Amino acid sequence: MTEKTEQMTVGLVDTVPALEEKLAALRTAQAKFATYTQEQVDCIFRAAALAANQARIPLAKMAVAETGMGVVEDKVIKNNYAAEYIYNAYKDTKTCGVVEEDKAFGTKRIAEPIGVIAAVIPTTNPTSTAIFKTLISLKTRNAVLISPHPRAKKSTIAAAKIVLDAAVAAGAPKDIIGWIDVPSLELTNTLMQEADLILATGGPGMVRAAYSSGKPALGVGAGNTPAVIDKTADILLAVNSIVHSKTFDNGMICASEQSVIVDDSIYDQVKAEFIKTGCYVLTPEETEKVRKTILINGALNSKIVGQPAAKIAELAGVTVDPRTKVLIGEVESVDLEEEFAHEKLSPVLAMYHATDFADALNKADQLVQDGGYGHTASLYIDTVHERERLDQFAARMKACRIVVNTPSSHGGIGDLYNFNLAPSLTLGCGSWGGNSVSENVGVKHLLNIKTVAERRENMLWFRTPQKVYFKKGCLPVAMRELKQVLGKQKAFVVTDRFLFQSGTIHCITDQLHELGIAYQIFSDVEPDPTLACAKRGAEEMRAFAPDVIIALGGGSAMDAAKIMWVMYEHPEADFMDMAMRFLDIRKRVYTFPTMGEKAYFIAVPTSSGTGSEVTPFAVITDEKTGVKYPLADYALLPNMAIVDTDLMMTQPKGLTAASGIDALVHSLEAYASVMATDFTDGLALRAIQNIFTYLPACYDNGLNEPVAREKMANASTMAGMAFANAFLGVCHSMAHKLGAFHHLPHGVANAVLLTDVMRYNADPRPQKMGTFSQYAYPHTLERYAEVARFLGLSGNSDEELLEQLIAKIEALKERVGIKKTIRDYGVKEEDFLATLDEMVEQAFDDQCTGANPRYPLMSEIKAMYLKAYYGE
Numbered sequence: 001m002t003e004k005t006e007q008m009t010v011g012l013v014d015t016v017p018a019l020e021e022k023l024a025a026l027r028t029a030q031a032k033f034a035t036y037t038q039e040q041v042d043c044i045f046r047a048a049a050l051a052a053n054q055a056r057i058p059l060a061k062m063a064v065a066e067t068g069m070g071v072v073e074d075k076v077i078k079n080n081y082a083a084e085y086i087y088n089a090y091k092d093t094k095t096c097g098v099v100e101e102d103k104a105f106g107t108k109r110i111a112e113p114i115g116v117i118a119a120v121i122p123t124t125n126p127t128s129t130a131i132f133k134t135l136i137s138l139k140t141r142n143a144v145l146i147s148p149h150p151r152a153k154k155s156t157i158a159a160a161k162i163v164l165d166a167a168v169a170a171g172a173p174k175d176i177i178g179w180i181d182v183p184s185l186e187l188t189n190t191l192m193q194e195a196d197l198i199l200a201t202g203g204p205g206m207v208r209a210a211y212s213s214g215k216p217a218l219g220v221g222a223g224n225t226p227a228v229i230d231k232t233a234d235i236l237l238a239v240n241s242i243v244h245s246k247t248f249d250n251g252m253i254c255a256s257e258q259s260v261i262v263d264d265s266i267y268d269q270v271k272a273e274f275i276k277t278g279c280y281v282l283t284p285e286e287t288e289k290v291r292k293t294i295l296i297n298g299a300l301n302s303k304i305v306g307q308p309a310a311k312i313a314e315l316a317g318v319t320v321d322p323r324t325k326v327l328i329g330e331v332e333s334v335d336l337e338e339e340f341a342h343e344k345l346s347p348v349l350a351m352y353h354a355t356d357f358a359d360a361l362n363k364a365d366q367l368v369q370d371g372g373y374g375h376t377a378s379l380y381i382d383t384v385h386e387r388e389r390l391d392q393f394a395a396r397m398k399a400c401r402i403v404v405n406t407p408s409s410h411g412g413i414g415d416l417y418n419f420n421l422a423p424s425l426t427l428g429c430g431s432w433g434g435n436s437v438s439e440n441v442g443v444k445h446l447l448n449i450k451t452v453a454e455r456r457e458n459m460l461w462f463r464t465p466q467k468v469y470f471k472k473g474c475l476p477v478a479m480r481e482l483k484q485v486l487g488k489q490k491a492f493v494v495t496d497r498f499l500f501q502s503g504t505i506h507c508i509t510d511q512l513h514e515l516g517i518a519y520q521i522f523s524d525v526e527p528d529p530t531l532a533c534a535k536r537g538a539e540e541m542r543a544f545a546p547d548v549i550i551a552l553g554g555g556s557a558m559d560a561a562k563i564m565w566v567m568y569e570h571p572e573a574d575f576m577d578m579a580m581r582f583l584d585i586r587k588r589v590y591t592f593p594t595m596g597e598k599a600y601f602i603a604v605p606t607s608s609g610t611g612s613e614v615t616p617f618a619v620i621t622d623e624k625t626g627v628k629y630p631l632a633d634y635a636l637l638p639n640m641a642i643v644d645t646d647l648m649m650t651q652p653k654g655l656t657a658a659s660g661i662d663a664l665v666h667s668l669e670a671y672a673s674v675m676a677t678d679f680t681d682g683l684a685l686r687a688i689q690n691i692f693t694y695l696p697a698c699y700d701n702g703l704n705e706p707v708a709r710e711k712m713a714n715a716s717t718m719a720g721m722a723f724a725n726a727f728l729g730v731c732h733s734m735a736h737k738l739g740a741f742h743h744l745p746h747g748v749a750n751a752v753l754l755t756d757v758m759r760y761n762a763d764p765r766p767q768k769m770g771t772f773s774q775y776a777y778p779h780t781l782e783r784y785a786e787v788a789r790f791l792g793l794s795g796n797s798d799e800e801l802l803e804q805l806i807a808k809i810e811a812l813k814e815r816v817g818i819k820k821t822i823r824d825y826g827v828k829e830e831d832f833l834a835t836l837d838e839m840v841e842q843a844f845d846d847q848c849t850g851a852n853p854r855y856p857l858m859s860e861i862k863a864m865y866l867k868a869y870y871g872e
Contacts, residue, residue, distance in 0.1 A: 012181040012182065013178070013179065013180045013181045013182070013187070014180075014181055014182035014187075015187075016186065016187065016190055019180065019187055019190055019191060020190075020194075022145065022175075022178045023116060023145065023178075023191075023194055023195075025175040025178070026116050026143040026144075026145055026175050026176070026178050027115070027116060027143065028173075028175065029143055029173035029174065029175040029176045030113065030115060030116060030141070030142060030143035030173075030176065032173045033113070033141050033142075033143065033172065033173050033176055034112070034113050034141050036096065036141060036171075037096060037097075038094060038095070038096040038097065040171060041095065041096055041138070041139065041141060042091065043170050043171065044138055044167045044170040044171060044172045045087065045090075045091070045135065045138050045139045046087065046091070046170075047166045047167065047169065047170035048134070048135055048138055048163045048166045048167045048170070049083045049084070049086065049087035049135055050083075050166065051162050051163060051165070051166030052079065052082065052083040052131045052135070052159070052162060052163055052166075053079070053080060053083035053084055055079070055159070055162045056076050056079035056080045056083070057072075057076050059075075059079050059127040059155060059158060059159050059162070060072045060073075060075035060076040060078075060079055060127065062127070062154065062155040062158055063075050063126050063127045063152065063155040065155075066126070066151070066152055066154050066155045067123055067126065067151055067152050067155070067306070068306075069123070069124065069250065069252065069305055069306025069307065070124070070249040070250050070252055070306045071248075071249050071250055074248050074249035074250075075127065075128065075249060077248075078125060078127075078128035078249065078425075079127055079128050079131060079159075081128065081413070081416075081423070082127075082128040082129070082131040082132040082135070082425060083131055083135070085415050085416075085423040086131075086132055086135050086136065086423055086424075087135065088423075089415065089422060089423050089442070090136070090139050090442065090443050093139070093443055094111065095111050095139055095140050095141065095443055095447060096111060096141060097110060097111065098110055099111045099449075105456060106453065106454030106455070106456045107451060107452065107453050107454070108451070108452040109449050109450070109451055109452075110449070110450040110451075110452060111140075111447045111448075111449055111450075112447065112448045112449075112450060113140055113141040113142045113446070113447070113448070114140070114142055114196045114197045114216075114446055114447065114448055115142060115143070115195075115196030115197070116142070116143045116144070116145060116194075116195045116196050116197075117133070117137050117142045117143065117144040117145070117195060117196070117197050117198075117199055117446065118144075118145055118147065118191045118192050118195035118197070118198045118199065118200075118215075119133040119134070119137070119144050119145065119146045119147065119199045120147045120188065120192075120198065120199065120200045120201060120202055120206055120210065121133070121146055121147065121148050121149060121152070121156045121201065121202075122149055122152075122201050122202045123149035123151045123152040124252040124253075124254075124305065124306060124345065125201075125252065125253075125425060126148065126149065126152035126155045126156040126159070127155050127156065127158070127159040128159075128425055129201055129425050129426075130146060130148075130156045130159040130160050130163075131159055131163060132424070132425040132426070133146070133199050133425075133426070134146070134159075134160055134163040134164070134177055135163065136441075136442060136443050136446055137177075137446060138163070138167055138172065138176070138177075139443050140443050140446040140447050142197075142446055143175070143176050143177070143178075144176075144177055144178075145177075145178045145179065145180070145191060145195065146160050146177070146178070146179040146180070147179075147180050147183055147187065147188045147191055148179065148180065148183050149183065149202070150183050150184075153180075153181070153182075153183055156179070157179050157181065160177055160179050163177060164176070164177040188206075188209075189209065189213070192209065192210055192213040192215060192217075193213050193214060193215065195215060196215065196216070197215065197216045197217070197218070197446070198210040198213060198215055198216070198217040198218065198219070199217075199218050199426060199441070199446075200217055200218070200219040200220070201219075201220055201425070201426055206219075207219035207220065207221060207434065207435075208434070211434065211436075216436070217436065218426065218428065218435070218436060218437055218441050218445055219434070219435050219436075220254065220375075220426055220427050220428065220429060220433070220435065221372070221373065221374055221375055221429035221433030221434060221435060222254070222343050222371060222372055222375065222433075223254035223255050223256070223258070223343055223372045223375040223376055223412075223427075224258050224259075224341075224342065224343045224367055224368065224370070224371030224372030224375065225255055225256060225257050225258055225259075225372060225375065225376045225377060225378055225399075225408050225412075226257070226258065226259050226260075226261055226363070226364040226367040226368060226372075226377055226378065227242055227257040227259070227260045227261070227378035227379070227380065227408065228260075228261045228354070228360045228361075228364050228377075228378070228379050228380065228381075228393065229260060229261065229262045229263065229266070229270055229380045230263055230357060230360070230379065230380060230381040230382070230386065230389060231263040231265045231266050231357075232381055232382035232385065232386050232389075233266075233380035233381055233382065233405075234380070234382075234405070235266060235269055235270055235273055236273065237380070237405060238270070238380035238405070239270060239273040239274055239277060240277060241380070241405070241406065241407040242257050242260060242349075242407065243274070243277050243278070243279060243325055243326060244407045244410075245257055245407030245408050245409040245410060245411075246325075246326050246347050246349055246409070247325050247326060247347055248407075248409045248410065249306065249409075250306045250307055250308060250346060250347055251306070251344065251345055251346045251347045251348070251409075252305065252306045252345050252346075253409040253412070253413065254343075254345075254375065254376075254412075254427065255375065255376040255401065255403075255408050255409050255411070255412025255413065255427060256345075256408060256409040257349065257378060257408050257409075258342070258343050258344055258349070258350065258367070258371070258372070259334075259340070259341065259349065259350035259351070259352060259367055260349060260350070260351050260352070261352045261354050261360045261363050261364055262351065262352065262353065262354060263354050263356070263357070263360065264353055264354065264355055264356075267353055271351070274326070274328060274351075277325065278323060278324060278325040278326075279324070279325050279326040279327075279328050279349075280309065280313070280320045280321070280324045280326070280327055280328065281328045281330065281351075282318070282327060282328060282329050282330070286313075286316075286318045287329040287330065287331065287340075289316040289317050289318055290312070290313070290316045290318060290327060290329055290348065291329065291338075291339045291340060292316070292339070293312065293315050293316040294339040294340065294342065294344055294348065295339045295342060300342065300343065300344065300345065303315060304344070304345075304346045304348070305345045305346055306345065306346060307346055308324075308347065309324040309325060309326055309327045309346075309347045309348070310322045310323075310324050312327060312346055312347070312348060313327060325347060326347045326348070326349050327347065327348045327349065328349045328350075328351050329348070329349070329350055329351065330351050330352075331350050331351070331352065332352070332353075334352070334363045334366045334367050334370070335366075335370075336370050336371075338350075341367060341370065341371065342371055343371055343372065357389055357392075361392065361393065361396050364377060364393075364396075364397065365396055365397065365398075368397055368398055368399055369398060372399070372433075373398060373429065373432040373433050374398060374399060374400050374428075374429030374430045374431070374432030374433030374434075374435065374438065375399055375400065375401070375412075375427065375429050375433060376399050376400070376401040376402075376403065376408055376412045376427070377393070377397040377399040377401075377402050377403075378402075378403050378404075378406065378408040378411075379393045379402065379403075379404050379405075380404075380405055381393075381404065381405070383404060383405065390404065398432045399432075400427070400428060400429055400430050400432075400433075400438040400439065401421070401427065401440075403417070403418075406418070412427060413425060413427070413440070414440050421440065422439065422440040422442045423440070423442075424440035424441050424442055426440070426441040427440055427441070428440065428441055455773065456773060457773045457774040458773050458774070460675075460677050460725075460774070461725065462677070462679040462680070462725050463616070463634055463637060463724065463725060464614055464637075464721055464724070465603075465613075465614055465637055465638045465639055465640055465641045466639050466640065467481075467639070467640045467641070468613075468614060468640075468641045468643070468717070469640070469641070469642045469643065470641075470642075470643035470644075470713070470714065470717065471643075471644070471645075471710075472644065472645040472646055472706060472709075472710055473644060473645075473646055474642065474643075474644050475507060475508075475511070475604065475642055475644040475646065475647070476511055478640070478642045478644075479508075479511045479512075479515070479642070480515070481640075482512075482515060482517060482548060482602075483515040483516065483517060486548070486600060488517055488547050488548040488600065489517060489518065489547055490517065490518045490519070490520075490544065490545065490546040490547055490548070491512050491517050491518070491519040491520075491546055491547075491548045491549070491550055492519070492520050492522065492540070492541050492544055492546035492548070492549050492550070492599070493505065493508055493509065493512075493519055493520070493521045493522065493549075493550045493552060494522050494525060494537060494549065494550070494551045494552070494553075494557055494560060494561035494564060495521065495522070495523050495525065495551075495552040495553050495557050496523060496525045496526070496527075496553050496554075496556060496557050497523055497524065497525075499523070499552060499553055499557075499606060500521065500523035501523075504552070504606065504647070505521065505523070505552065507552075507646075507647065508550055508552055508604065509521070517548075520540065520544045520546070522536075522537045522540055522541075522564075524536065524537075525537075525553065525556055525557045525560045525561075526556065527556055527745075528556065528621050528628070528739065528740070528743075529556050529557075529559055529560035529563075529619075529620055529621065530620065530621050530622070530623040531563075531575060531620055531621065531622050531623060532623050533560055534560050534563035534564050534567060534620060535567065537560065537561070537564035538563075538564045538567030538568045538571075541564055541567075541568040541599075542568055542571070545598075546598075546599050547598070547599055547600065548599055548600045548601075548602065549561060549564070549565055549568075549599045549600070549601050549602065550602045550604060551601070551602070551603045551604065551638075552604045552606065552647075553604075553605070553606050553607075554605065554606060554607040554609070554610055554612075554655075554659070555607075555609070555610030555612045555619070555746070558603050558605065558610065558612040558613060558618075558638075559612055559617075559618040559619050559620060560618075560620070561601070561603075562601070562612075562618040562631075562636045562638075563575075563618055563620050563631070565595065565599065565601050565636075566578065566592075566593070566595065566635070566636070568598060568599065569593065569595055569596075569597060569598045569599065570593040573592075573593055577590040578590065578592065578631055578633070579629040579631055581845060581846075581847050581850075582632075582847070582850075583771075583850055585632065585633065585634070588633075592633040592634075592635035592636070593635065594635070595635045595636075596639060600639050600640070601638045601639050601640070602638060602639065602640045602641075602642065603638040603640070603641050603642070604641075604642045604644070604647065605641075605643060605647070605648070605713075605716070605717075606647045606648060606651075607648060607651055607655055607659045607716075608648055608651070608656070608659055608660060608663065608698070608709070608712040608713045608715065608716040609658065609659020609660060609661075609662040609663045609716050609747055610659065610662065610663075610716070610720070610746075611663065611666055611716050611717060611719050611720020611721070611723065611724070612720065613638060613641035613642075613643065613717065613720065614637075614638070614641050614717055614720040614721050614724055615636075615637070615720045615721075615723065615724040616632055616633055616634045616635070616636045616637045616724055617630060617631065617632050617636065617724070618630075618631045618636055619631070619736065619746075621740060626740055626741070627740065627842065628736045628737065628739065628740035630732075630736055630846060630847045630848060631847075632727075632847055637724070641717070643713050643714075643717050645706060645709045645710040645713050648709050648712075648713055649702065649703055649706065649709055650702075650703060651698075651702055653699055653702075653816075653817065654745075654817070656695070656698050656699050656702055656712075656816070657695075657699055657747070657816035657817050657818060658745045658746070658747025658748050658751070658818075659716070659747050660691055660695040660698065660699070660712060660747070660816065661695075661747050661748075661750060661751040661754070661812075661813060661816070661818060662746060662747035662750050662751075663687060663691055663712075663715055663716045663719045663720075664687075664688060664691045664692075664695075664719075664754075664809070664812075665728075665731055665732065665735075665747075665750040665751070665754055666684075666687075666719035666720065666722065666723045666728065667683075667684040667685075667687040667688045667691070667715075667718075667719040667722060667723075668684070668688065668754070668758070668784075668787065669723060669727075669728040669729040669731055669732060669848075669851075669852075670683075670684045670719065670722035670723040670725075670726040670727070670728065671684040671685065671688075671722070671726075671783055671786075671787060672729060672761055672780050672783050672784070672852075672853050673723075673726040673727055673728070673729060673851040673852070673853065674770040674771070674772035674774070674775035674851055674852070674853055675725070675726045675727050675772055675774070675775075675851050676726045676783075677725070677726065677774075679725065680721070680722040680723075680725050680726040681722075683718040683719070683721050683722040684718075684719065684722040684726075685787065685790050686715075686718055687714075687715040687716075687718040687719040687722065688715075688787060688790070688791070689790065689791060690711045690712065690714060690715035690718075691712065691715050691812075692791060692808065692812060693711065694707075694708040694709075694711040694712050694715070695708075695712060695812065695816060696812070696815050696816065698712050699815070699816040699817070726851065727848065727850070727851035728848040728851060729757070729761070729848060729849070729851055729852035729853070730757060730760075730761075730843070730846075730848065730849050730852040730854075730856050730861065730864075731750055731753050731754055731757040732750065732846070732848040733843040733844070733846030733847075733848040733849045733852075733861075734749075734753050734757070734839075734843045734846075734861065734864065734865065734868075735749035735750040735753055736749075736842075736843070736846055736848070737839040737842045737843045737846070738753070738822065738839065738865075740842075741835045741838070741839055742822070742825075742827045742831070742832065742835070744822070744825055744827070748818065748819075748825065751813055751818045752818070752819070752820070752821060752822050752824075752825070752868050753864065753868050754809065755806045755809055755810060756864050756867050756868050757864060758784060758802070758805075758806060758809075759802075759806070760854065760856075760860065760864055761780045761784075761852065761853050761854050762780050762781040762784055762802055763778070763780075763781075763854065764778055764779075764781055765778070766778055766854040766855075767854075767857060767860070768854070768855040768856075768857065769853065769854060769855060770850075770851065770852055770853045770854060770855050771855065772851075775853070778853065778854070779853075780853040780854065781798050781799070781802060782798055783853075784798075784801070784802045784805055785798035785801040785802060785805075787805060788801035788802065788804055788805040788808075789801065791805070791808065793805060793808065820871055821868065821869060821870065821871040822865075822868050822869040823869050823870065823871070827869070829869075832869055836862060836865060836866075837862070839865065840858050840861045840862045840865065841858060843861050843865075844856065844858050844861055
């Protein structure tokens with residue numbers, strides 16, 4: 001089969017059928033080549049580079065003889081460069097199989113060849129470009145089929161054959177490189193349409209054809225490089241570099257300078273130096289003659305491309321010394337109507353005056369945009385003392401290569417005057433030049449990279465306040481630290497009106513007075529604290545300038561105080577940015593500012609439910625829209641929590657019940673969360689057990705049940721620690737909106753939703769499951785069954801255990817006076833239904849929804865709301 005294919009491809013490729021046969025043979029060869037190891041490929045790559053380098057002189061002679069363009073000695077350097085520099089750049093580059101692996105993160109990057117590369121070769125660089133493209137194709141295990149320029153086909157094919165023969169001798173498949181023997185537009189277009197990728201080097205028409213072929217293409221654009229010579233430049237360096245570049249191969253490298261723009265203050269010196277180095281500055285009359293020779297019918301005159309300066313002068317009817325290196329025309333306009341403003345691909349140079357650096361920038365910018373968009377720009381400047389101007393030039397030029405104090409022909413192709421610019425003979429011009437790449441093309445552009453990503457569980461965490469003090473009567477002892485350890489001077493106390501008017505605030509203020517710490521009280525916190533309230537508190541804080549903030553109360557006072565703390569420390573912080581929802585707290589767009597630079601934060605709870613004293617959460621309502629925002633960031637975590645049961649003994653029954661069930665929901669949602677861990681599970685389970693055991697006693701006779709109160713205080717704080725790290729779920733999302741729209745107490749809102757949400761979450765085959773790396777599959781039913789077993793319940797299946805757990809929860813709710821439905825709390829049906837859709841959407845977008853084990857659809861949230869309202 002292989003022998004037959006090879007026999008079929010012996011003939012000339014001069015028709016479409018012959019091209020099709022050649023492509024088939026290349027595909028067969030490439031399929032075999034794709035199985036080669038890195039060692040085999042590197043051996044072939046080296047052998048091919050050596051062979052090309054050894055043929056550098058005969059190939060250079062052949063190219064000049066065939067095309068009549070360029071300089072043999074310079075083409076020798078081009079061929080040498082294409083072989084030696086490309087080999088040196090990529091000899092150690094991995095291009096086969098696994099090229100990169102990170103075992104810790106479970107990722108591998110695997111390099112695969114693209115297939116058959118269509119390599120369009122220009123007449124200006126017929127051998128060096130062929131060497132370059134065949135070498136990078138071999139290094140990447142691709143087959144390459146060359147379409148030479150009709151006027152350079154012999155030299156191009158000769159270069160390709162030298163590389164092919166060396167590659168085959170080193171073990172490459174016989175047909176891994178091919179070419180079109182009799183190039184035509186039809187064959188080139190067919191090749192581009194059937195190849196897997198196109199490497200197009202040529203005129204704008206050829207590049208456009210490549211990009212419109214329907215296949216991936218890497219093309220280059222026209223170059224019209226302006227060289228700005230700043231007044232601080234080294235004139236000798238600048239002029240000699242430009243002449244060296246412009247005369248190299250008679251100016252046929254597309255990155256070569258097409259114009260120089262010189263500061264007025266040094267113009268005469270620069271001009272004199274050009275003349276001194278052998279350039280000829282045309283008179284106005286001579287400039288006009290050469291001007292008419294540059295373009296013919298609006299297009300570059302092919303007769304001047306790659307010709308010596310004296311010959312071009314002769315074509316224009318101008319007599320110059322035969323040894324003249326460059327013809328320089330002093331012109332003013334940079335518009336397209338000026339022939340000298342175009343790309344000339346010959347030793348002809350435009351020279352412009354610049355009144356100052358800004359004028360030079362404007363001229364260079366227009367030259368680039370009109371004729372060399374995306375290609376190359378050059379600047380000569382004092383890089384030590386004029387970094388600002390260099391930065392201005394780099395920012396202004398829409399060029400993908402900005403070379404500084406460098407011959408642009410040599411500098412643009414890379415690795416000659418800067419060794420971190422990749423060597424290449426195909427220079428990408430980015431979107432500005434209509435290209436797909438904006439860098440020098442290399443082996444990475446001829447590879448498909450597969451990434452193998454194994455599932456990994458992300459690093460988890462467990463975070464709490466720096467200090468958590470708990471035990472009945474611990475407040476006075478803990479507060480001594482303010483003076484004795486922390487050295488605080490001024491305290492700002494945030495609380496609500498009831499705690500202030502009832503005198504409960506004295507437990508804090510008496511201690512502060514005794515410690516000699518000045519204080520100010522803010523007691524205007526409402527049950528659902530508003531943003532306006534937080535702003536007023538922050539304003540008072542800024543006036544008082546405390547070094548410690550003490551939040552005394554339930555969740556409302558602590559949440560409001562947290563927001564005041566942020567606004568006090570960082571008045572510039574934007575609330576809506578802080579409230580922005582995130583998927584992963586570690587990857588959020590908004591970064592909370594560093595806290596604690598002005599004030600230490602202490603949370604002292606007076607109820608057993610919210611857990612806010614140990615959480616990074618704060619719920620605040622925008623009074624203008626009525627939207628309740630749950631903010632979350634570990635910057636909001638208090639520095640110290642003081643959990644003293646003495647402050648909770650007088651909780652009324654309603655608050656005891658609502659806050660107790662709230663803590664139960666915290667525990668159950670943290671346990672079912674996609675982010676639950678062993679660290680949070682233990683706290684959640686113990687909190688659940690405490691709540692079932694001690695909440696009834698607290699509800700019945702809390703004032704006389706110190707042990708039960710303490711156990712509930714512990715449960716609330718443990719539940720807070722659990723959900724501070726595992727987060728919550730859709731029950732809280734829905735409760736936030738139910739409270740905001742219909743003013744149900746937060747704990748009550750959670751209570752009427754809880755068991756409906758549990759049944760929803762327990763579905764082993766949900767429509768959508770939650771997304772988190774450690775959450776492998778839906779298992780919420782099993783998690784609820786674990787809770788049931790921990791509470792001593794038994795059943796023949798997880799489903800039975802779930803129903804027993806739900807029955808136990810319903811019994812506890814009834815025991816502490818929680819009504820069964822939303823309607824039972826006096827929410828009118830018409831009001832509920834009128835706000836239902838808005839509640840649904842806001843609940844879906846609530847921050848708590850993301851950690852829910854079942855990712856809820858809005859229709860599912862709506863169904864749960866309706867069931868919780870009607871009870872059926």
